[in-house]
Amino acid sequence: KRIAVFISGSGSNMLKLADACEAPAFPAEIVAVMSDKPEATGLTKAAARGIKTLSFPRKAYESKQDHEAAMLDALAEIQPDFICLAGFMRLLSGDFIRAWEGRIINIHPSLLPLFPGLNTHQRAIIAGMKVAGCTVHFVTEGMDEGPVIGQAVVPVLPGDDADALATRILTVEHQLYPAALERLAAGNVWMENGKAVFPGDA
Ligand code: GRF
DSSP, X not given: OEEEEEESSOOHHHHHHHHHHTSTTSSOEEEEEEESOTTOHHHHXXXXXXOOEEEOOGGGSSSHHHHHHHHHHHHHHHOOSEEXXXXXXXXXXXXXXXXXXXXXXXXXXXXXXXXXSSOHHHHHHHXXXXXXXXXXXXXXXXXTOSOEEEEEEEEOOXXXXXXXXXXXXXXXXXXXXXXXXXXXHTTSOEEETTEEEXXXXX
């Protein structure tokens, strides 16, 4: 399966997906890495691996609609089977998501439905959580509320600050995302009637 990865920053999750795709038996290949930030260091790292990269600087477009139209046009050319959002920091419009619903996934650094949005680690600590983690989910119109494909859990330790917790979670993100992508690309999870469906589900 052909995968386009959207990033806005370091792209550590994208790089782990790229590593996983290098295994011959892995059912996916990354055909493009796209970013809304031309300076995203993940673009340089992807290009160094010979992956096609494209950037769509938000300020180069009159409107969000034009910005998304440019990305949709590029996707029509590249024709990925799935889109993986990985540290992509823009909210995609309903039109964009409807065009890709069921074929676009995201990794979010919390155990959804807890802590959608930003500053998830600080919020988990303030809430007194004893566990935290990350979620890979199908992207739907609402922010961070699509059907869950997989989750990974880590302990919140005494004395943790947001950075310590973020570092611990990032480690399990890097295992969860490739595993979730393999399941999706292999057809072992799909989205139906707004739900994630797994083979063997009743
Ligand atoms: C990670 O915490 C990820 O969960 C969130 O963006 C952060 C940075 O990801 N989506 P990356 O290093 O750019 O992959």
